[in-house]
Amino acid sequence: MSKKKLVVIGGDAAGMSAASKVRREQAGREIVVFEKGRHTSYAACGIPYFLGGLVERPEMLIAREPEIFRKKQNIDVRILHEVVRIDTGEKRVLVDDLSEGKKFWESYDELLIATGASPVVPDIDGVNAAGIFALSSLQSGIDLFRFITENKPETVVIAGGGYIGIEMAEAMADRGLKVSLIDMAGQVMTTMDEEMTRPVAEYMVKHGVKVFLGEKLEGFEKDPEGRVRKVLAGSLKLEAGLVILGLGVKPNSDIAGDAGIATGAGGAIRVNKRQESGTEGIWAAGDCAESFHLLKDRQVYVPLGTVANKQGLVAGTNISGGRAEFPGVLGTAITRFREMEVSRTGFAEKEAKELGVRYRKTIIESPSRSSYFPGSGKMTVKLIAEEKTGRLIGGQIVGMHGAAKRIDTVVAAVTAGMTVQQLVDMDLSYAPPFSPVWDPVQTAARTLL
Amino acid sequence: MSKKKLVVIGGDAAGMSAASKVRREQAGREIVVFEKGRHTSYAACGIPYFLGGLVERPEMLIAREPEIFRKKQNIDVRILHEVVRIDTGEKRVLVDDLSEGKKFWESYDELLIATGASPVVPDIDGVNAAGIFALSSLQSGIDLFRFITENKPETVVIAGGGYIGIEMAEAMADRGLKVSLIDMAGQVMTTMDEEMTRPVAEYMVKHGVKVFLGEKLEGFEKDPEGRVRKVLAGSLKLEAGLVILGLGVKPNSDIAGDAGIATGAGGAIRVNKRQESGTEGIWAAGDCAESFHLLKDRQVYVPLGTVANKQGLVAGTNISGGRAEFPGVLGTAITRFREMEVSRTGFAEKEAKELGVRYRKTIIESPSRSSYFPGSGKMTVKLIAEEKTGRLIGGQIVGMHGAAKRIDTVVAAVTAGMTVQQLVDMDLSYAPPFSPVWDPVQTAARTLL
Numbered sequence: 001m002s003k004k005k006l007v008v009i010g011g012d013a014a015g016m017s018a019a020s021k022v023r024r025e026q027a028g029r030e031i032v033v034f035e036k037g038r039h040t041s042y043a044a045c046g047i048p049y050f051l052g053g054l055v056e057r058p059e060m061l062i063a064r065e066p067e068i069f070r071k072k073q074n075i076d077v078r079i080l081h082e083v084v085r086i087d088t089g090e091k092r093v094l095v096d097d098l099s100e101g102k103k104f105w106e107s108y109d110e111l112l113i114a115t116g117a118s119p120v121v122p123d124i125d126g127v128n129a130a131g132i133f134a135l136s137s138l139q140s141g142i143d144l145f146r147f148i149t150e151n152k153p154e155t156v157v158i159a160g161g162g163y164i165g166i167e168m169a170e171a172m173a174d175r176g177l178k179v180s181l182i183d184m185a186g187q188v189m190t191t192m193d194e195e196m197t198r199p200v201a202e203y204m205v206k207h208g209v210k211v212f213l214g215e216k217l218e219g220f221e222k223d224p225e226g227r228v229r230k231v232l233a234g235s236l237k238l239e240a241g242l243v244i245l246g247l248g249v250k251p252n253s254d255i256a257g258d259a260g261i262a263t264g265a266g267g268a269i270r271v272n273k274r275q276e277s278g279t280e281g282i283w284a285a286g287d288c289a290e291s292f293h294l295l296k297d298r299q300v301y302v303p304l305g306t307v308a309n310k311q312g313l314v315a316g317t318n319i320s321g322g323r324a325e326f327p328g329v330l331g332t333a334i335t336r337f338r339e340m341e342v343s344r345t346g347f348a349e350k351e352a353k354e355l356g357v358r359y360r361k362t363i364i365e366s367p368s369r370s371s372y373f374p375g376s377g378k379m380t381v382k383l384i385a386e387e388k389t390g391r392l393i394g395g396q397i398v399g400m401h402g403a404a405k406r407i408d409t410v411v412a413a414v415t416a417g418m419t420v421q422q423l424v425d426m427d428l429s430y431a432p433p434f435s436p437v438w439d440p441v442q443t444a445a446r447t448l449l
Numbered sequence: 450m451s452k453k454k455l456v457v458i459g460g461d462a463a464g465m466s467a468a469s470k471v472r473r474e475q476a477g478r479e480i481v482v483f484e485k486g487r488h489t490s491y492a493a494c495g496i497p498y499f500l501g502g503l504v505e506r507p508e509m510l511i512a513r514e515p516e517i518f519r520k521k522q523n524i525d526v527r528i529l530h531e532v533v534r535i536d537t538g539e540k541r542v543l544v545d546d547l548s549e550g551k552k553f554w555e556s557y558d559e560l561l562i563a564t565g566a567s568p569v570v571p572d573i574d575g576v577n578a579a580g581i582f583a584l585s586s587l588q589s590g591i592d593l594f595r596f597i598t599e600n601k602p603e604t605v606v607i608a609g610g611g612y613i614g615i616e617m618a619e620a621m622a623d624r625g626l627k628v629s630l631i632d633m634a635g636q637v638m639t640t641m642d643e644e645m646t647r648p649v650a651e652y653m654v655k656h657g658v659k660v661f662l663g664e665k666l667e668g669f670e671k672d673p674e675g676r677v678r679k680v681l682a683g684s685l686k687l688e689a690g691l692v693i694l695g696l697g698v699k700p701n702s703d704i705a706g707d708a709g710i711a712t713g714a715g716g717a718i719r720v721n722k723r724q725e726s727g728t729e730g731i732w733a734a735g736d737c738a739e740s741f742h743l744l745k746d747r748q749v750y751v752p753l754g755t756v757a758n759k760q761g762l763v764a765g766t767n768i769s770g771g772r773a774e775f776p777g778v779l780g781t782a783i784t785r786f787r788e789m790e791v792s793r794t795g796f797a798e799k800e801a802k803e804l805g806v807r808y809r810k811t812i813i814e815s816p817s818r819s820s821y822f823p824g825s826g827k828m829t830v831k832l833i834a835e836e837k838t839g840r841l842i843g844g845q846i847v848g849m850h851g852a853a854k855r856i857d858t859v860v861a862a863v864t865a866g867m868t869v870q871q872l873v874d875m876d877l878s879y880a881p882p883f884s885p886v887w888d889p890v891q892t893a894a895r896t897l898l
Contacts, residue, residue, distance in 0.1 A: 013886075046821055046881050060821040294876070306879045309886050327874030334878040343878055372495055372509040402854055405884065408877045409857040415875050416865030425776030426864050427743070428857050429783040429792055430755045432495045435854065437462075437758050 003029070004109035006319060007093060009083045009255075011035030012042065013305055014286025014312035015114035016069065021316025023073045029320070031075045032106065034095055036082035039138045040066050045305050047141035048164070051148075052171030058142050086111065086259035088279055110281050112315055113261075113269060115252035117287035117303045119245060126220030131228040134245040135164065144244070153241025154178060157231040159217045160246035161188030163335045166200070168244050169209050170337050177242070179209045182233045184216040189342065191333065193349045195363065196382050196396045203340040212236055217247075249303050251288045265290045266301025273325040275315035283319060285311035294328040294415070295346055295393055296355070302329050332411050334404040339377070343407035346394030346414045349384055358387040362448040366440035368401040370432035379403050381444035383410070383420070390419040395441070402434065409441050420448045452478070453558035455768060456542060458532045458704075460484030461491065462754055463735025463761035464563030465513070470765025472522045478769070480524045481555065483544055485531035488587045489515050494754050496590035497613070500597075501620030507591050535560065535708035537728055559730050561764055562710075562718060564701035566736035566752045568694060575669030580677040583694040584613065593693070602690025603627060606680040608666045609695035610637030612784045615649070617693050618658050619786050626691070628658045631682045633665040638791065640782065642798045644812065645831050645845045652789040661685055666696075698752050700737045714739045715750025722774040724764035732768060734760035743777040743864070744795055744842060745804070751778050781860050783853040788826070792856035795843030795863045796833055807836040811897040815889035817850040819881035828852050830893040832859070832869070839868040844890070851883065858890050869897045 006022060008015045011033050019031050033040075041063040049055045066077040084103070085094035092107045119134035121127060131151065133144045147153075156172045158165050161183035172179045181204070187194045188201050188211070201211050215234035220243065223229040231238045251268040262278035264270035269277055269284035273292055277284050286308035290299040307329060317324035332345040352359045361384045369376040377400025384394040395410035397403045413423050423445040430437055438446070455471060457464045460482050468480050482489075490512040498504045515526040533552070534543035541556045568583035570576060580600065582593045596602075605621045607614050610632035621628045630653070636643045637650050637660070650660050664683035669692065672678045680687045700717040711727035713719035718726055718733035722741055726733050735757035739748040756778060766773035781794040801808045810833045818825040826849025833843040844859035846852045862872050872894040879886055887895070 043819060043821065043881065043886075045879075046819055049822060049881055054823050055821050304879075305886055306877070328876070330876040332876045332878045334880045334883060336880065336882055341883075345876070345878070370492060370495055372492065372504050373498065374503050402851065404880065404882075405851055405855065405878060406857070408855070408875075408888070409861055411875055411877055412858055412861030412865065412867075415871070416861065416867060418861075418865060422864070426857075426860055427755070427777070427779040427781045427794070428860055429781045429794070429854060430494075430753075431783045431785065431853065432492065432498055433785055433853075434783060434790075437492075437754055439857070 005030040005032070005107065006110050006112065007106060007108035008033040008112045008114060009093065010114035010116055010286070011040035011066070011077055011079065012044070012114070012116060012286070013308035014315070015112065016041045016064070017309050017312025018112050018114065018285060018316035018319065019069070019075050020073060021313055022320045023075055025320035025322065033069070033075060033077045034081040034083050034093070035066070035077065035079045036098065037137050037139055038079050040064060040069065040077055040079065042138045043305070044138070047135055047138065048167035048171040050141060051145055051168070052174040054174070058138060058145070061138060083255065086255060086261070088259050088261070088282065091281065110319055111283065112319065113256055113277070113282065113284040113288060114286045114312065115255060115288045117249035117251050119249050120247040121245060122217060122247065124217065124219045126222055126228070129220050129222045129228040130226050131241065132220065132243040132245065148175065148242065151227070151241065155180070155239045156242040156244060157182065157238050157240040158244045158246060159231070160248065161185070161211070161213070162190065162246055162248065163333065165246035166204070166335055166337050168246060169204060172244070173208060180212065180238050181209055182212045182215045182217060182231070182236070184214065186214045188213070191331065191348065192344050192396050193382065196380065196398055199380060199398050200337065200340055200342055204337050207338060249287065251301065251303070253288050256284065256288070265299045268301045270299070274318045275311055275326060276318070283315045285315040292326060292328040294330055300329070302331060304333065330411060330414055332407060334407060336404060339400055340398065341400065341403035342398050343404045344396045345407050345411045346392070347384055348394060348396065352384055352393065357393070359393065360385050360387055360448060362444055364440070364444045364447050366443050367436050368399055368403070368440070369434060370436055373432045377401055379440045381440045383444045383448050385420045385448055390421065391417055392420055392423060397440070406441060420445050424449060454479040454481070454556065455559050455561065456555060456557035457482040457561045457563060458542065459563035459565055459735070460489035460515070460526055460528065461493070461563070461565055461735070462757035463764070464561065465490045465518070466758050466761025467561050467563065467734060467765035467768065468518070468524050469522060470762055471769045472524055474769035474771065482518070482524060482526045483530040483532050483542070484515070484526065484528045485547065486586050486588055487528050489513060489518065489526055489528065491587040492754070493587070496584055496587065497616035497620040499590060500594055500617070501623040503623070507587060507594070510587060532704065535704060535710070537708050537710070537731065540730065559768055560732065561768065562705055562726070562731065562733040562737060563735045563761065564704065564737045566698035566700050568698050569696040570694060571666060571696065573666065573668045575671055575677065578669050578671045578677040579675050580690065581669065581692040581694065597624065597691065600676070600690065604629070604688045605691040605693060606631065606687050606689040607693045607695060608680070609697065610634070610660070610662070611639065611695055611697065612782065614695035615653070615784055615786050617695060618653060621693070622657060629661065629687050630658055631661045631664045631666060631680070631685065633663065635663045637662070640780065640797065641793050641845050642831065645829065645847055648829060648847050649786065649789055649791055653786050656787060698736065700750065700752070702737050705733065705737070714748045717750045719748070723767045724760055724775060725767070732764045734764040741775060741777040743779055749778070751780060753782065779860060779863055781856060783856060785853060788849055789847065790849065790851070790853035791847050792853045793845045794856050794860045795841070797843060797845065798833055801833055801842065806842065808842065809834050809836055809897060811893055813889070813893045813896050815892050816885050817848055817852070817889070818883060819885055822881045826850055828889045830889045832893045832897050834869045834897060839870065840866055841869055841872060846889070855890060869894050873898060
């Protein structure tokens with residue numbers, strides 16, 4: 001068993017978590033990882049903070065270099081090697097060695113697909129102009145950084161008000177650019193309910209970001225050198241020395257689909273809880289694969305770093321002969337714009353509606369700390385409970401000082417199937433610098449009762 | 450029913466929470482509150498931050514003034530009125546009107562005892578010297594503030610390294626005093642395990658506090674004007690222009706005991722989960738009463754602001770004809786010394802040992818944020834699980850950036866009876882400014898597996 005050769009496609013979070021786990025369990029196993037880029041195991045989530053200047057050098061985002069995997073873990077990592085085809089019949093992959101410009105076949109006994117996701121790039125006028133970026137990899141972040149350094153744009157338009165859009169807005173504002181953010185939806189952060197996102201948009205506006213909602217990106221104007229100059233969106237024509245696309249991502253699953261490996265939710269590779277694809281001997285994990293949603297009780301597509309790490313570990317455990325299952329997601333996510341923290345888990349109200357779940361909801365405002373404590377800010381909490389059982393099924397928090405990580409209390413309550421009453425009853429912590437006597441989450445739960 | 454007269458002894462958190470709740474439920478009921486001090490509903494937990502200068506004026510700590518209770522809620526609050534005797538046979542209390550200097554009897558139909566707690570003051574040489582303070586009320590904080598302003602002491606000795614001791618050490622250091630802290634135990638924060646308190650003591654030392662452990666307070670030397678000059682403790686003789694006693698508190702339950710009302714854990718008034726004492730028509734809540742411990746499955750003594758508020762609400766609900774039970778505590782507590790945050794819940798290892806619980810434990814160190822993120826600090830997490838069931842029974846966290854409120858995730862897990870595996874499996878939140886990919890609590894849980 002341990003002599004079976006493992007090939008991994010993709011050298012980032014999921015792929016390297018899996019490879020490292022297999023190595024820890026099976027010292028003698030042959031493990032080959034093909035990574036089409038230059039970098040392995042980097043923190044994609046940190047790219048905005050590198051671009052904003054908080055993280056000084058891009059290398060700081062790299063958790064482990066390819067040479068370290070080779071030397072210390074005996075994992076044969078080959079960067080600049082892109083797998084372009086999977087031959088499930090012959091159990092081999094066609095590899096394009098990008099530095100040498102030649103292709104070769106590599107056999108496998110077991111295959112893990114961890115190809116990640118790619119940013120959505122709309123097919124519109126001028127989208128190939130210089131100065132238009134979508135963050136797909138550490139390299140794309142480095143390229144964007146170089147563009148800013150060399151061209152010194154004064155204005156940036158960010159298309160898309162999701163997590164990436166908001167984090168890039170912070171980064172670009174921190175660099176001193178004039179930032180405009182557009183979204184075709186009537187709100188930022190469409191995974192949340194509209195009224196919870198209003199304080200976020202207002203805060204961004206207060207901090208100098210121009211926010212245009214309900215404006216669909218339609219095209220770009222270039223200057224004579226072929227660089228982007230203007231963004232056309234709905235009624236708008238915005239100056240833009242730089243454009244960043246944060247329009248979501250799609251799973252890199254074409255290579256799997258072409259090989260007859262089943263895809264499912266959001267076009268991601270279909271997997272069971274053990275990260276097995278529908279094709280024997282082939283596994284998938286991370287941003288290219290489905291995830292199980294605990295409340296929806298079905299597979300969904302949730303491309304996030306935490307999920308990728310966990311799925312990689314599960315895949316690695318199973319590939320090395322252990323038994324592990326991916327425990328599932330609740331759609332937990334957090335971000336910030338400067339001091340304004342944002343978090344969500346479980347069902348937003350609109351999801352509950354779509355799914356026909358009968359629910360009760362509440363929204364409360366609370367001080368973030370004891371109200372007399374200096375710097376106490378505002379925290380807004382929305383909780384959603386199932387009408388029939390009183391069980392908590394979702395939460396959203398926006399505000400200062402801990403609005404982000406506070407969602408973990410709600411995550412635990414939803415995971416445990418707690419009722420609103422049980423949340424009210426919990427012996428949560430209190431001290432004036434950190435919380436009012438009744439934690440904002442409990443204040444919301446009390447109101448919901 | 451609603452015409453029965455309610456008398457409340459004590460106008461702080463528990464007493465006023467209860468009185469307010471009764472008023473909301475029963476508009477016509479007669480409610481009289483006797484408070485021996487000048488202030489009602491103040492945030493005792495905020496006193497150190499007033500003394501340290503973070504909170505500018507002591508009035509900011511008062512949630513609601515007696516006049517507001519009288520005018521807006523029709524609650525007859527009488528400050529400077531001390532109840533000195535309870536006559537359960539005649540259903541009346543003897544009240545000492547401290548401003549007029551005369552006593553009178555007041556009848557009740559129902560009585561709520563919310564007399565709070567008093568700081569432990571040891572009977573040792575010189576303890577009555579000027580400049581020795583124990584924080585018992587907002588007034589005592591104001592008196593301490595005045596002493597500092599008038600006498601400008603350069604040195605302060607804080608006796609006791611518990612929550613109050615640590616918060617007062619921060620406050621006094623912030624005011625520019627040279628701070629020494631002594632404790633007879635070999636550690637600060639004796640509700641935690643020794644190894645978890647070491648980083649706290651080290652951090653305090655690094656920030657200029659002299660910490661002397663294993664030194665028992667033995668007496669004081671006075672100057673000719675009767676002011677404290679030196680503290681004698683074990684092998685030490687410490688300069689002290691000011692002394693603050695943080696040696697714990699004891700329940701103000703003598704008045705109940707004298708009236709034949711049963712006392713229990715820690716000498717506190719015995720109550721059931723509805724906050725009923727053993728004597729009909731008499732209730733107790735807050736720092737003078739017992740609390741139910743969820744893991745120990747018995748009554749304990751836990752004098753804390755959160756508990757007082759909740760017990761007051763439960764008492765008020767029941768007194769006004771509703772039905773509520775105090776849900777119980779886990780011994781959750783948090784504090785900080787400047788940037789160093791400290792938290793605990795459930796069983797410390799030493800408690801598990803004392804109680805004969807077979808357990809597994811782990812201690813891990815984690816970065817507080819993604820390690821590349823600027824200002825990422827250290828966070829140390831200790832988790833304790835029951836050996837037989839794998840259920841989590843306790844947690845302690847010390848460190849930077851969220852070590853305090855992070856305990857709420859552990860609180861929820863312990864409350865829900867989650868196993869260590871279930872904690873590992875949770876979809877907790879992640880973003881670089883707030884957490885590493887694996888939250889420190891989950892990293893600890895993974896190690897414990």
